[in-house]
Amino acid sequence: MIAQQGAFDGATAPRWGYETSFWQFRRPAFWLFVITLVITGLDFLAQQMQMISVVPGAWLTTVILLVPYAVPVVAIIYFLDLYEHEPISILAAAVLWGGIAATTLAMYTNTPLMELIFKVTGDPTFTQNWSAALTAPFVEEGFKAMGVILLVAIARPELDDLLDGFVWGAMVGIGFLLVEDVLYFVRAFAETGTYDTLFGIAMDDVALGALAYDRARERGVGQAVPFS
Amino acid sequence: MTDPSLEGQESAPANPAAPAPTPEPAATSAPEPAAPAAWGTPAAPAPAAPAPAPAPVPAPVPVPAPATWGAPAALTAPPSAPAAPAAAPATWGAAASPAPVSPAPSAWGAPAAAPAPAAPAPGWGAPTAAAGWGAPAGPMPGTVVAAWGPPATQPMPMPKPPGSTGMRTTILCAVIMIGVVFGANIVNAAVPMPGDPGPISMGPAVPAEPGASANPNQPPVSPVNPGPVTPGEGLAIGSGVVIYPTGGWTAVPADAGVTAFQKASVTLVFIPLAWNGAPEELLVKYRDLFFQGGKFQSNDPTSGTIGGGVIPAASVGYAGNIDGTQVDGAIVVGAKNGTGLVINILGPQGSLTNVTDDLNKVLGTVEFTGGQG
Numbered sequence: 001m002i003a004q005q006g007a008f009d010g011a012t013a014p015r016w017g018y019e020t021s022f023w024q025f026r027r028p029a030f031w032l033f034v035i036t037l038v039i040t041g042l043d044f045l046a047q048q049m050q051m052i053s054v055v056p057g058a059w060l061t062t063v064i065l066l067v068p069y070a071v072p073v074v075a076i077i078y079f080l081d082l083y084e085h086e087p088i089s090i091l092a093a094a095v096l097w098g099g100i101a102a103t104t105l106a107m108y109t110n111t112p113l114m115e116l117i118f119k120v121t122g123d124p125t126f127t128q129n130w131s132a133a134l135t136a137p138f139v140e141e142g143f144k145a146m147g148v149i150l151l152v153a154i155a156r157p158e159l160d161d162l163l164d165g166f167v168w169g170a171m172v173g174i175g176f177l178l179v180e181d182v183l184y185f186v187r188a189f190a191e192t193g194t195y196d197t198l199f200g201i202a203m204d205d206v207a208l209g210a211l212a213y214d215r216a217r218e219r220g221v222g223q224a225v226p227f228s
Numbered sequence: 229m230t231d232p233s234l235e236g237q238e239s240a241p242a243n244p245a246a247p248a249p250t251p252e253p254a255a256t257s258a259p260e261p262a263a264p265a266a267w268g269t270p271a272a273p274a275p276a277a278p279a280p281a282p283a284p285v286p287a288p289v290p291v292p293a294p295a296t297w298g299a300p301a302a303l304t305a306p307p308s309a310p311a312a313p314a315a316a317p318a319t320w321g322a323a324a325s326p327a328p329v330s331p332a333p334s335a336w337g338a339p340a341a342a343p344a345p346a347a348p349a350p351g352w353g354a355p356t357a358a359a360g361w362g363a364p365a366g367p368m369p370g371t372v373v374a375a376w377g378p379p380a381t382q383p384m385p386m387p388k389p390p391g392s393t394g395m396r397t398t399i400l401c402a403v404i405m406i407g408v409v410f411g412a413n414i415v416n417a418a419v420p421m422p423g424d425p426g427p428i429s430m431g432p433a434v435p436a437e438p439g440a441s442a443n444p445n446q447p448p449v450s451p452v453n454p455g456p457v458t459p460g461e462g463l464a465i466g467s468g469v470v471i472y473p474t475g476g477w478t479a480v481p482a483d484a485g486v487t488a489f490q491k492a493s494v495t496l497v498f499i500p501l502a503w504n505g506a507p508e509e510l511l512v513k514y515r516d517l518f519f520q521g522g523k524f525q526s527n528d529p530t531s532g533t534i535g536g537g538v539i540p541a542a543s544v545g546y547a548g549n550i551d552g553t554q555v556d557g558a559i560v561v562g563a564k565n566g567t568g569l570v571i572n573i574l575g576p577q578g579s580l581t582n583v584t585d586d587l588n589k590v591l592g593t594v595e596f597t598g599g600q601g
Contacts, residue, residue: 112476
């Protein structure tokens with residue numbers, strides 16, 4: 001039986017029989033989500049087109065390499081909630097936020113912060129060793145979390161329990177990871193001219209798993225424990 | 229008679245955290261005959277179901293105070309307990325009369341009262357003045373709070389009002405995103421580079437090809453003023469060469485004929501000159517001069533194009549050590565129609581990955597505006 005509206009509306013009871021979608025046109029958060037996605041999407045497309053035009057083979061190779069990695073991971077996340085699978089529209093929005101909005105916003109924030117670290121310290125070695133660890137975990141994880149917060153503001157009734165939040169967050173994380181890896185792969189190819197590094201990065205990601213904990217956090221932890 | 233405690237446990241709800249029963253509207257649910265609310269002790273004869281008291285405000289869902297399993301009433305509710313008339317049973321196992329209302333707010337884990345409520349729930353947390361009891365919301369004195377549920381005094385989480393659209397959350401998210409992105413860029417632009425890096429001398433050693441007369445009609449250009457560059461704005465750096473730097477780079481002082489930029493710890497140098505030969509030749513010549521006195525290793529030059537595919541070019545990557553710092557670098561040379569352009573980018577080991585996109589854009593947009601045709 002579905003609880004009556006008003007009596008258990010909101011956070012009081014899991015409502016597994018109640019399903020809503022991402023398309024909540026009356027929610028301001030929905031429009032902020034969409035507008036951010038569109039603006040960052042234009043930049044995202046420009047980035048991808050540039051990579052395709054410069055190294056089309058490497059770009060295509062990265063996509064081919066990532067698909068067999070992404071599909072089972074997404075499936076595992078999707079089927080984690082045995083009692084109620086999350087609506088596809090919300091999960092798709094989460095992946096798009098992680099892959100497009102979070103990556104683009106993080107890119108335009110990480111770079112100036114890294115430069116700022118160099119300006120403040122004046123030490124290129126310190127900047128090289130620590131700038132990514134000092135900026136990326138906070139910036140990237142923050143923008144990922146922003147997507148989850150907006151999704152909650154959009155489709156609050158769909159968030160039934162902690163597992164739902166995990167699934168939404170994991171979808172944002174996997175979206176971010178996939179797009180980030182394309183960038184790493186293409187850069188590696190552009191620098192070395194070979195595909196050797198691509199497989200190394202792919203194996204690194206697969207081995208380290210990185211669903212919600214992406215490479216940036218791994219770097220942060222790695223830098224904090226230099227003797228590990 | 230079985231052990232009251234055991235009997236109580238057997239009859240206990242399987243899942244204490246299960247949601248409370250949905251209240252029924254008063255108009256459709258007459259008070260049911262009181263179910264034996266006490267387990268393990270003889271229940272008092274259930275009185276006839278009283279009609280719900282005419283309450284000025286709707287009464288909340290009747291939920292008794294946390295119970296103790298099967299404890300007799302005599303042990304849990306002392307005579308002096310401030311129980312109001314017809315108060316909810318304070319403990320499981322206590323003989324109880326059907327309570328039309330209860331002052332104790334519901335809490336997850338607390339077992340629900342047996343009798344159905346006589347009035348619709350007004351909303352969580354709404355105090356009732358139905359009977360004017362002023363009965364304490366907490367457990368009765370002497371009551372042992374069950375370990376599996378929070379105390380009755382813990383209020384339910386307040387649900388969002390039905391009219392809430394999350395506007396404040398949205399505004400807050402927008403402000404944070406805009407503030408972080410623009411704030412980082414504004415602060416970075418406001419902070420100057422640390423000290424004067426000094427003139428960068430990587431160009432004078434490159435000899436122009438004897439006899440070359442590149443762009444004789446090109447007017448001399450002024451050195452690029454030190455400071456942040458404007459992204460996408462063309463800069464004439466001499467010999468008819470125009471480059472379009474990307475954002476984030478800062479022009480720094482350099483020797484005559486050399487234009488240099490810095491971004492974080494990466495240095496990007498442009499050296500336009502007259503050159504009639506192949507770019508591969510200029511590349512090897514420059515590389516050998518640049519490597520003199522240093523510890524560098526490079527791979528074999530590769531040929532390609534720059535300037536959107538119209539300028540033949542050659543490139544080589546290198547690694548080495550400068551003043552104890554491991555550096556990575558790359559030299560790209562373009563030559564066409566008597567004009568040569570040497571581009572040298574270097575930075576601490578691994579740092580070039582941060583500027584690969586910038587370098588690709590600059591290389592793709594460089595123009596040779598003059599030349600011998």
